[in-house]
Amino acid sequence: MSRTSPGRLQPGPADLSGTGPRRPERLAWLVLLLTLIGLAAAFSSGPSGAATTDSGDGGPPTASQSAQVADIVKTFPSGSVAPAVVVYDNADGRPLTGAQLEQITRRAQPLGALGLAPEAARPVVLKGKVATVAVLLPADAGGERNTAAIEKIRQTAADGITQPLRAQVTGGPAFRADIAAVFKGADTTLLIATASVVGLLLLVTYRSPVLWLVPLAVVATGDQVAAVLVGALAPHAGIEVSASSAGILSVLVFGAGTDYALLLVSRYRDELHLTEDRFTAMARAWRGTAPSVVASGTTVVLSLLTLLAAELTGNRGLGFAGAIGILVAMGFALIVLPAVLVLPGRWLFWPLIPEAGQAPAVDRRGVWARIGTAVAGRPARVALAGSALLVLLSCGALDLHTGLARSDSFRKTPEAVLGQRTLATVQPAGAGEPLTLISTPAAADEVLAAARRTPGVASVTAGDRTAAHARATAVLAAGPGTDASDAAITRLRSDLARIPGARALVGGTTAENYDVERATEHDTRLVVPLVLAIVCMVLIALLRSLVAPVLLVATVIASYFAALGASWIIFRTVYDFPALDTTVPLLSFLFLVALGVDYNIFLIARAREETLAGHRTRTAILRSLSVTGGVITSAGILLAAVFAVLGVLPLITLTQIGVIVGIGVLLDTLLVRTVLVPALVLLTGKRFWWPGRPEQETARPGRLPG
Numbered sequence: 001m002s003r004t005s006p007g008r009l010q011p012g013p014a015d016l017s018g019t020g021p022r023r024p025e026r027l028a029w030l031v032l033l034l035t036l037i038g039l040a041a042a043f044s045s046g047p048s049g050a051a052t053t054d055s056g057d058g059g060p061p062t063a064s065q066s067a068q069v070a071d072i073v074k075t076f077p078s079g080s081v082a083p084a085v086v087v088y089d090n091a092d093g094r095p096l097t098g099a100q101l102e103q104i105t106r107r108a109q110p111l112g113a114l115g116l117a118p119e120a121a122r123p124v125v126l127k128g129k130v131a132t133v134a135v136l137l138p139a140d141a142g143g144e145r146n147t148a149a150i151e152k153i154r155q156t157a158a159d160g161i162t163q164p165l166r167a168q169v170t171g172g173p174a175f176r177a178d179i180a181a182v183f184k185g186a187d188t189t190l191l192i193a194t195a196s197v198v199g200l201l202l203l204v205t206y207r208s209p210v211l212w213l214v215p216l217a218v219v220a221t222g223d224q225v226a227a228v229l230v231g232a233l234a235p236h237a238g239i240e241v242s243a244s245s246a247g248i249l250s251v252l253v254f255g256a257g258t259d260y261a262l263l264l265v266s267r268y269r270d271e272l273h274l275t276e277d278r279f280t281a282m283a284r285a286w287r288g289t290a291p292s293v294v295a296s297g298t299t300v301v302l303s304l305l306t307l308l309a310a311e312l313t314g315n316r317g318l319g320f321a322g323a324i325g326i327l328v329a330m331g332f333a334l335i336v337l338p339a340v341l342v343l344p345g346r347w348l349f350w351p352l353i354p355e356a357g358q359a360p361a362v363d364r365r366g367v368w369a370r371i372g373t374a375v376a377g378r379p380a381r382v383a384l385a386g387s388a389l390l391v392l393l394s395c396g397a398l399d400l401h402t403g404l405a406r407s408d409s410f411r412k413t414p415e416a417v418l419g420q421r422t423l424a425t426v427q428p429a430g431a432g433e434p435l436t437l438i439s440t441p442a443a444a445d446e447v448l449a450a451a452r453r454t455p456g457v458a459s460v461t462a463g464d465r466t467a468a469h470a471r472a473t474a475v476l477a478a479g480p481g482t483d484a485s486d487a488a489i490t491r492l493r494s495d496l497a498r499i500p501g502a503r504a505l506v507g508g509t510t511a512e513n514y515d516v517e518r519a520t521e522h523d524t525r526l527v528v529p530l531v532l533a534i535v536c537m538v539l540i541a542l543l544r545s546l547v548a549p550v551l552l553v554a555t556v557i558a559s560y561f562a563a564l565g566a567s568w569i570i571f572r573t574v575y576d577f578p579a580l581d582t583t584v585p586l587l588s589f590l591f592l593v594a595l596g597v598d599y600n601i602f603l604i605a606r607a608r609e610e611t612l613a614g615h616r617t618r619t620a621i622l623r624s625l626s627v628t629g630g631v632i633t634s635a636g637i638l639l640a641a642v643f644a645v646l647g648v649l650p651l652i653t654l655t656q657i658g659v660i661v662g663i664g665v666l667l668d669t670l671l672v673r674t675v676l677v678p679a680l681v682l683l684t685g686k687r688f689w690w691p692g693r694p695e696q697e698t699a700r701p702g703r704l705p706g
Contacts, residue, residue, distance in 0.1 A: 069507020
């Protein structure tokens with residue numbers, strides 16, 4: 001490969017030295033053939049999806065008290081059943097009449113016939129306003145079986161009753177059925193929405209009726225391959241992948257895969273301006289793009305793998321699935337996409353077909369070149385203004401609240417939650433999800449007495465026993481997920497732990513949510529430093545600098561807090577969300593830092609390449625901005641839109657992640673990477689690369705530097 005001026009490539013035979021004229025084309029066809037064979041094998045023998053569990057998210061840590069209680073309860077005779085509770089009341093809040101109680105009594109017998117113990121389905125009237133009928137179902141019923149049972153119970157409960165009397169079904173089985181309903185068809189909905197958004201944005205970006213189909217088809221195929229691989233490998237690794245993690249997997253593959261595709265296509269189009277041979281152009285584009293893609297993809301993969309050290313099974317599942325998804329996206333972007341792009345020829349770009357001899361993007365005075373010139377005129381003011389804006393947005397998170405109760409976690413309130421709220425009008429707020437107390441039989445009475453003395457506990461009822469354990473039920477005065485409820489659980493566990501020989505444990509759904517929150521705090525303290533360390537190490541290895549990684553990581557952290565603050569303002573004023581789910585800040589940080597560093601790498605790796613080509617750092621960053629600004633902007637807008645697609649699912653947690661990451665990515669692309677970072681590079685000059693000295697190095701002949 002020859003050069004006539006710094007950073008300007010000219011056509012030459014060196015790229016294909018030692019190859020026959022048809023060898024690149026044969027290699028491309030071989031790649032496609034092997035890809036098709038691999039796809040056929042994967043889709044014919046692999047699972048249909050990535051999810052390996054019916055739950056909406058992972059449960060508490062296996063070492064937590066609530067997880068231990070759940071395992072012990074299964075050993076009780078009553079542990080094999082779970083009650084679905086039919087709640088009857090008047091929609092206008094009036095007391096139940098005698099005629100209505102007769103209707104409820106007539107419904108009890110057919111309801112009981114749907115459960116394991118028909119005799120247990122007896123109406124219980126609470127304060128004259130609410131009546132309940134318990135239907136005992138198998139505790140271990142699978143998702144489809146449980147959902148079918150709940151649907152039948154709801155139909156039977158409402159059959160023949162007259163308004164204003166209404167029936168609502170709540171309880172553990174009903175909650176599981178409603179969560180399953182949230183994700184029913186979610187994979188298809190999410191895939192269609194994501195593919196539609198990506199396709200539309202690619203069409204706008206390329207302004208070609210054909211070209212946009214190529215990266216979309218390649219990335220969509222990669223997404224399906226990733227789902228099959230995750231579903232096949234997760235059970236062998238002892239990993240549970242929830243339905244929500246499977247949804248995020250598709251978003252990650254589409255977002256990252258399309259970003260990589262945009263980078264490669266942009267570089268390929270530039271190289272087509274410099275040579276008549278499309279295979280030579282692709283070889284040069286690949287060598288110029290691959291280091292950035294590998295570096296950014298490796299950063300994301302390693303960051304996601306830090307979740308394997310987390311306590312929460314849901315976090316581990318997401319880390320495992322996401323890492324495989326990014327690896328697949330990298331593979332398809334660097335192996336399959338080049339073959340699909342190069343075989344058809346230049347006509348793929350119609351009507352804007354690149355011709356040899358035209359000026360490449362780096363030499364054209366486009367909008368990003370003009371922005372770079374404006375930033376270069378006043379870099380100190382630009383850096384100060386950009387930093388001030390990020391600080392101002394971050395202030396929106398000063399009153400941020402975390403800890404979203406399960407009853408508040410749905411965009412549209414399901415019937416199980418409505419039934420629980422109806423019960424709360426005539427019972428203590430915690431009655432809908434009572435605690436389960438486990439102890440040794442010898443200490444059972446002492447445990448009951450201590451629990452009744454604990455502040456925040458409304459009532460305690462003794463349960464059944466086995467030779468090894470005694471069981472009791474405790475109802476809290478406060479509603480699940482509230483600060484008062486959490487404080488009561490902490491006091492209760494502390495009080496029971498002081499009873500000698502009791503080996504007391506506190507579990508139940510409310511305690512499980514409490515343990516999930518505590519585990520999330522632990523995972524955050526563990527994962528955040530690991531992710532930052534990984535990002536720094538990758539940047540140090542790629543840029544051979546110590547100053548650059550520190551500045552770049554600082555901008556990543558600043559954009560995260562700015563996104564968090566801006567999103568919290570939107571959540572409170574537009575969505576009226578009471579709080580963030582406890583897992584949202586950690587996962588948002590992970591995605592923003594890991595994916596946001598991609599744009600750092602795209603921009604600064606090209607700047608280093610231009611520096612090695614003979615340009616001073618000031619000129620190199622402006623040239624890099626002019627050629628990558630459009631790609632970074634397109635990739636960022638696309639990635640933000642892809643994450644926003646998570647809002648199509650009626651689960652607040654995914655909506656919150658989508659909004660925070662979407663806003664953060666837009667800040668990254670429109671402000672940080674394209675304005676603030678260039679200003680910082682201009683201010684620091686060649687010190688930006690310290691201790692490296694790329695201005696004094698020379699690129700090795702015959703290959704792209706960096």
